[in-house]
Amino acid sequence: xELQHIEITDLKTTAINVRKKGARDIADLVPxxxxxxxxxxxxxxxxxxxxEIVAGQRRYHALLKIAEEExxxxxxxxxxxxxxxxxxxxxxxxxxxxxxxxxxxDQFKAFSALAKQGLSVEDIASQFGIxxxxxxxxxxxxxxxxxxxxxxxxxxLNAGTLRSLTLATIKQQKAWxxxxxxxxxxxxxxxxxxxxxxxxxISVENALFDLTEYDGATISDLFGDEVYFDDVAKFWALQNPxxxxxxxxxxxxxxxxxxxxxxxxxxCSWEFTETAKEKGGKVFAECSNQxxxxxxxxxxxxxxxxxxxxxxxxxxxxxxxxxxxxxxxxNYLDLHRHAAVRSELLDHSGIALRLAxxxxxxxxxxxxxxxxxxxxxxxxxxxxxxxxxxxxxxAVEGSVVMDLLEFTEDDVQTIVPLKSDWARQPNLHxxxxxxxxxxxxxxxxxLTFVVAETLPSSTALVEILGNMFSVDMADHWQxxxxxxxxLRDKQAINAMLHQVGGKSVAEGNITSTAKVxxxxxxxxxxxxxxxxxxxxxxxxxxxxxxxxTDKGGIAAVVNWNEAKPYFS
Numbered sequence: 001x002e003l004q005h006i007e008i009t010d011l012k013t014t015a016i017n018v019r020k021k022g023a024r025d026i027a028d029l030v031p032x033x034x035x036x037x038x039x040x041x042x043x044x045x046x047x048x049x050x051x052e053i054v055a056g057q058r059r060y061h062a063l064l065k066i067a068e069e070e071x072x073x074x075x076x077x078x079x080x081x082x083x084x085x086x087x088x089x090x091x092x093x094x095x096x097x098x099x100x101x102x103x104x105x106d107q108f109k110a111f112s113a114l115a116k117q118g119l120s121v122e123d124i125a126s127q128f129g130i131x132x133x134x135x136x137x138x139x140x141x142x143x144x145x146x147x148x149x150x151x152x153x154x155x156x157l158n159a160g161t162l163r164s165l166t167l168a169t170i171k172q173q174k175a176w177x178x179x180x181x182x183x184x185x186x187x188x189x190x191x192x193x194x195x196x197x198x199x200x201x202i203s204v205e206n207a208l209f210d211l212t213e214y215d216g217a218t219i220s221d222l223f224g225d226e227v228y229f230d231d232v233a234k235f236w237a238l239q240n241p242x243x244x245x246x247x248x249x250x251x252x253x254x255x256x257x258x259x260x261x262x263x264x265x266x267x268c269s270w271e272f273t274e275t276a277k278e279k280g281g282k283v284f285a286e287c288s289n290q291x292x293x294x295x296x297x298x299x300x301x302x303x304x305x306x307x308x309x310x311x312x313x314x315x316x317x318x319x320x321x322x323x324x325x326x327x328x329x330x331n332y333l334d335l336h337r338h339a340a341v342r343s344e345l346l347d348h349s350g351i352a353l354r355l356a357x358x359x360x361x362x363x364x365x366x367x368x369x370x371x372x373x374x375x376x377x378x379x380x381x382x383x384x385x386x387x388x389x390x391x392x393x394x395a396v397e398g399s400v401v402m403d404l405l406e407f408t409e410d411d412v413q414t415i416v417p418l419k420s421d422w423a424r425q426p427n428l429h430x431x432x433x434x435x436x437x438x439x440x441x442x443x444x445x446x447l448t449f450v451v452a453e454t455l456p457s458s459t460a461l462v463e464i465l466g467n468m469f470s471v472d473m474a475d476h477w478q479x480x481x482x483x484x485x486x487l488r489d490k491q492a493i494n495a496m497l498h499q500v501g502g503k504s505v506a507e508g509n510i511t512s513t514a515k516v517x518x519x520x521x522x523x524x525x526x527x528x529x530x531x532x533x534x535x536x537x538x539x540x541x542x543x544x545x546x547x548x549t550d551k552g553g554i555a556a557v558v559n560w561n562e563a564k565p566y567f568s
Contacts, residue, residue, distance in 0.1 A: 001084055003041060005074035005131065008067060010050035011042070013057055029062035034159075037134045038063070041076040054080065076131040105153045108141040115139065140166050145173040151180070161188040167219050167228070168196050202229045202291035208242035229291075237508055239291055244507035246295065250283045255297075258283045260490075263511050267296055273305035274298055280308055287511050323553025325540075329486040330555060331377045331458075333540050335385050337466060337556065338372065338457035340476040343390035344469040345452040346397055351468070352448040355461075371453045380482045390476040394452070401449045404442050405434055460559035464567060466543035467560070473541040479525055483538075484518045493517050495548035499539070500524040502532045 042056030053060055056077075066072055114124050121139075125132045141149060143166060152162050165173055176195075180186035187195040194201070204211060204218060204227045216231040229235045247258040255277055261267060267286040275281035281298035288294075300308065325333070345352055366372060376382035385391065435443055455461060465471075487493060497517050498506035501524050509517050524531040539546035544564075545556045 001078050001080055003126075003131075004077055004079050006044070006051055006077045007074050008060075008063055008072060011044065011060060011075065011077075012047070012049055012052050013060065014047075014052035014054065026058055026062040026065060029058055030065055033059070033062050034066060037131070037137065038076055039130055039134070041078045041130070043080065044077045045080040051077065051079065073133065104138055105141065105149055108138045108149075111135055111138050112142060143170075145170060145177055147177055148173060158188070161192055164189070164192040164196065167193070167226075172196060202232060202235050203227065204229065206288075206291040206293070207235070207239065208246065208293060209238040213238055235291060236511075239293070240510050240512075241504070241507045243285060243287070243293060244510050246293075247283075247285070247510075250295075250297075253277075255283050256280045258285060260285045260510055261287060262513050263287045264289045267294075269296075271301065272296075272299040273302055275300040275305055275308070279312075280304075322551065324489050324492050324547055324549045324551040325554055326486065326488055328377050328381070329488070332381045332384065332482060332486050333545075334458040334462075334556065335374055335376060335381065336388055336473070336477050337541070337543075337545075338374070338455065338462050339385065339388045339390040339394070340471050340473055341462045341466045341469070342372075342452040342455045343393050343476065344471050345455065345465060346393070346448055348469065349444045349448040351465075352451040353444065355455075356447060356451045365459075366454045366456045372455060372457050374457060380485065384480050384482040387480065388477050397449055398453075401446050404438065404446060405431060458555055458559075460563040463544060463556060463560040464563050467567070471543050473537050477541065479522070479538060484522065487518060488514070489549065489551075490514055492548035493521070496538055497521055499548075500531045501529070 038059060040056070040059070042059055043054045044051040044056075045054055060075075063072060063075060111124055114127075115121075119127075121132045121135045124135050141162075144162070148157070148162070148165060151157050152159075165176065168176065176186055176192070207214070207229075214229065214234065216229060216234045218227050219230055220227045243260060247260065250258045259282055261284060265286070267284055272284070275298055277298060280300065282300060284296040284299055286294045286296065323330075345355075374385065376385060435446070438446075455465075487496075493514050494506050494510060494517060497509065497520055500521055505520065509520065520529070523529040539548060544560045545554065547554060547557060
């Protein structure tokens with residue numbers, strides 16, 4: 001005969017069992033097995049379907065009851081050889097169990113004493129005819145603060161709390177015991193785990209990466225075989241790149257997109273429609289706070305699904321794909337880019353003259369002539385624009401032009417009720433007479449300023465001139481709070497983080513919130529962290545504008561693409 005641990009699904013009852021009645025009377029056994037485990041192995045013998053139970057039906061049925069509520073380990077069984085005497089074996093087992101203390105604290109003390117004598121776990125299990133796992137569970141109690149053991153024996157603590165305390169350090173156990181003995185609240189059960197782990201506990205089972213890559217420690221609960229990472233930050237430093245690798249794998253398998261939800265963000269199935277990969281279905285990665293990642297394959301949002309259905313039927317699609325940038329963000333970028341380009345135009349009077357002639361011939365949406373009003377959609381954008389260095393340069397040049405024309409403050413207020421609106425000047429003859437007295441250089445300077453001030457924002461002209469002048473936005477503007485407040489697209493934010501911090505940083509924060517990723521970008525741009533590319537500007541402020549996704553919908557890019565063929 002030999003001791004084996006057999007899955008409960010491989011065990012069957014047999015008609016030859018001597019217990020004909022009471023085999024299902026298990027009310028007393030269930031709590032005992034839950035607390036102490038299987039102390040006496042079942043007596044079984046092989047048959048064509050696995051193993052049949054010769055002795056131990058009540059224990060078997062008690063285990064089936066427990067299995068309805070929780071997972072159970074393989075069952076310790078004595079497998080009989082042909083010719084074994086079942087009654088003799090069962091009598092021997094009963095004698096062994098009779099020698100085993102029935103209280104787990106006493107069992108711990110007995111096993112500890114044997115271990116100190118040099119017996120191995122295997123030796124102790126063999127001596128009592130019980131499983132090695134049970135021995136390890138009892139010996140785990142040796143890691144507990146003695147008063148806690150006493151309290152458990154006196155039934156002041158339940159088994160769940162005791163199990164959780166085996167995860168704690170001695171220092172934590174003493175701190176908890178102090179709370180328990182005081183009038184303060186001492187967490188127990190599930191709340192105790194949250195107290196021990198600071199509200200976050202991540203099982204090693206949730207890791208997508210090779211556990212050998214983790215250089216921290218793991219904390220084991222020998223009662224339930226639960227193992228946790230001791231450092232949540234180190235876990236996510238490895239888990240995030242693994243999620244990024246999984247995303248790449250899905251894209252390589254021709255999924256249209258992989259959407260990584262933020263940690264803790266719930267994926268609600270009722271908000272999505274199942275869609276096959278061949279019809280544009282996406283993969284949504286849901287990441288729990290406990291590190292578990294679930295990939296939902298083959299879904300689209302309801303709007304996306306309706307759009308695809310309409311396209312399949314050849315109908316018109318009423319909604320457009322969401323742009324990479326919001327309208328407010330495009331307004332912000334347009335105005336800052338416009339301010340920089342028209343400031344540069346001040347140094348190119350020859351081009352300004354030619355631009356003026358072109359606008360006189362072909363007309364433009366501003367050629368009344370009116371100044372570009374630079375209308376901001378929000379107060380935040382208006383305040384940000386006021387800090388743009390290019391506007392300071394422009395204001396200084398405006399004062400010079402006013403002096404050349406010999407305008408007084410009253411003239412300026414009359415002539416320029418908002419910003420220099422040349423069409424509202426009633427005394428055209430006085431201006432003309434003054435211009436006649438000025439040399440070509442002064443007139444050209446005034447003309448250049450007028451052309452620059454009438455350069456329309458959010459147009460291809462801004463993009464053309466920005467590329468002609470090789471405008472460096474760093475000379476005029478730096479990313480400010482308004483820029484980051486208006487930056488919303490998660491994919492673009494992560495790509496920008498990749499640009500300034502590198503691939504490992506971007507992948508390492510792929511599930512972080514947009515707020516966290518934007519803060520890291522800020523740290524690189526203000527040199528709190530060393531950026532991957534020195535003096536780099538976000539793609540949106542380059543000429544020509546560069547994007548971070550292929551979503552489209554950005555006017556500056558469309559404008560440049562339409563104008564570019566004429567300036568190749």
